[in-house]
Amino acid sequence: MNTQEYISLLEAFRLSLTAENDPEVNKIVDRINETVANLKTRKYHAVALTSQLFDVVSLVENLMAFNVLNLNTFQSKVWNKLRDATYQRYTKDVNLLNFIPFP
Secondary structure, three states, X not given: OOHHHHHHHXXXXXXXXXXXXXXXXXXXXXXXXXXXXXXXXXXXXXXXXXXXXXXXXXXXHHHHHOOOOOOOHHHHHHHHHHHHHHHHHHHHHHHHHHHOOOO
Protein backbone atom coordinates (compact mmCIF):
# COMPACT_ATOMS: atom_id res chain seq x y z
CA MET A 1 0.00 0.00 0.00
CA ASN A 2 1.42 3.39 -0.90
CA THR A 3 1.46 6.52 1.23
CA GLN A 4 -1.55 8.10 -0.47
CA GLU A 5 -3.66 5.01 0.22
CA TYR A 6 -2.79 5.20 3.93
CA ILE A 7 -3.67 8.89 3.94
CA SER A 8 -7.01 8.21 2.25
CA LEU A 9 -7.94 5.44 4.69
CA LEU A 10 -6.89 7.50 7.71
CA GLU A 11 -8.82 10.54 6.51
CA ALA A 12 -11.94 8.50 5.73
CA PHE A 13 -11.80 6.89 9.16
CA ARG A 14 -11.19 10.24 10.86
CA LEU A 15 -14.14 11.85 9.08
CA SER A 16 -16.39 8.98 10.11
CA LEU A 17 -15.40 9.54 13.75
CA THR A 18 -16.01 13.28 13.85
CA ALA A 19 -19.69 12.80 14.74
CA GLU A 20 -18.65 11.02 17.94
CA ASN A 21 -18.49 13.37 20.88
CA ASP A 22 -16.25 11.38 23.18
CA PRO A 23 -12.89 12.48 24.63
CA GLU A 24 -11.41 9.03 23.95
CA VAL A 25 -12.47 9.16 20.30
CA ASN A 26 -10.98 12.66 20.12
CA LYS A 27 -7.62 11.10 21.07
CA ILE A 28 -7.91 8.84 18.03
CA VAL A 29 -8.78 11.79 15.80
CA ASP A 30 -5.79 13.73 17.16
CA ARG A 31 -3.45 10.78 16.55
CA ILE A 32 -4.84 10.35 13.04
CA ASN A 33 -4.31 14.07 12.34
CA GLU A 34 -0.70 13.80 13.51
CA THR A 35 -0.07 10.66 11.46
CA VAL A 36 -1.62 12.16 8.31
CA ALA A 37 0.46 15.31 8.72
CA ASN A 38 3.61 13.21 9.07
CA LEU A 39 2.68 11.13 6.03
CA LYS A 40 2.07 14.24 3.94
CA THR A 41 5.33 15.89 4.96
CA ARG A 42 7.23 12.59 4.73
CA LYS A 43 8.61 13.32 8.19
CA TYR A 44 8.85 9.63 9.05
CA HIS A 45 9.89 6.68 6.93
CA ALA A 46 9.85 2.90 7.20
CA VAL A 47 9.71 1.63 10.77
CA ALA A 48 8.95 5.04 12.31
CA LEU A 49 5.95 5.41 10.03
CA THR A 50 4.77 1.90 10.85
CA SER A 51 5.02 2.81 14.52
CA GLN A 52 2.77 5.83 14.00
CA LEU A 53 0.21 3.74 12.12
CA PHE A 54 0.39 1.09 14.82
CA ASP A 55 -0.33 3.75 17.49
CA VAL A 56 -3.61 4.53 15.72
CA VAL A 57 -4.46 0.82 15.49
CA SER A 58 -3.71 0.30 19.18
CA LEU A 59 -5.85 3.24 20.29
CA VAL A 60 -8.84 2.05 18.27
CA GLU A 61 -8.50 -1.58 19.32
CA ASN A 62 -8.27 -0.63 23.00
CA LEU A 63 -11.45 1.43 22.80
CA MET A 64 -13.24 -1.33 20.91
CA ALA A 65 -12.14 -3.90 23.49
CA PHE A 66 -13.71 -1.87 26.29
CA ASN A 67 -16.87 -1.16 24.24
CA VAL A 68 -16.17 2.58 24.26
CA LEU A 69 -16.15 2.60 20.46
CA ASN A 70 -18.66 0.75 18.33
CA LEU A 71 -18.15 1.03 14.60
CA ASN A 72 -20.90 1.25 12.01
CA THR A 73 -20.72 -0.65 8.70
CA PHE A 74 -18.75 2.03 6.84
CA GLN A 75 -16.35 2.57 9.72
CA SER A 76 -15.79 -1.18 10.03
CA LYS A 77 -15.00 -1.52 6.35
CA VAL A 78 -12.45 1.31 6.41
CA TRP A 79 -11.08 0.18 9.75
CA ASN A 80 -10.54 -3.40 8.57
CA LYS A 81 -8.59 -2.20 5.52
CA LEU A 82 -6.47 0.16 7.61
CA ARG A 83 -5.81 -2.39 10.36
CA ASP A 84 -4.92 -5.18 7.93
CA ALA A 85 -2.60 -2.93 5.90
CA THR A 86 -0.88 -1.76 9.09
CA TYR A 87 -0.36 -5.32 10.31
CA GLN A 88 1.04 -6.32 6.91
CA ARG A 89 3.40 -3.36 7.01
CA TYR A 90 4.41 -4.21 10.57
CA THR A 91 5.14 -7.84 9.63
CA LYS A 92 7.18 -6.71 6.64
CA ASP A 93 9.22 -4.30 8.80
CA VAL A 94 9.83 -6.93 11.49
CA ASN A 95 10.99 -9.43 8.88
CA LEU A 96 13.30 -6.81 7.40
CA LEU A 97 14.77 -5.93 10.80
CA ASN A 98 15.32 -9.60 11.59
CA PHE A 99 17.21 -9.94 8.32
CA ILE A 100 19.64 -7.12 9.10
CA PRO A 101 22.59 -8.46 11.06
CA PHE A 102 23.42 -6.47 14.18
CA PRO A 103 26.92 -6.69 15.68
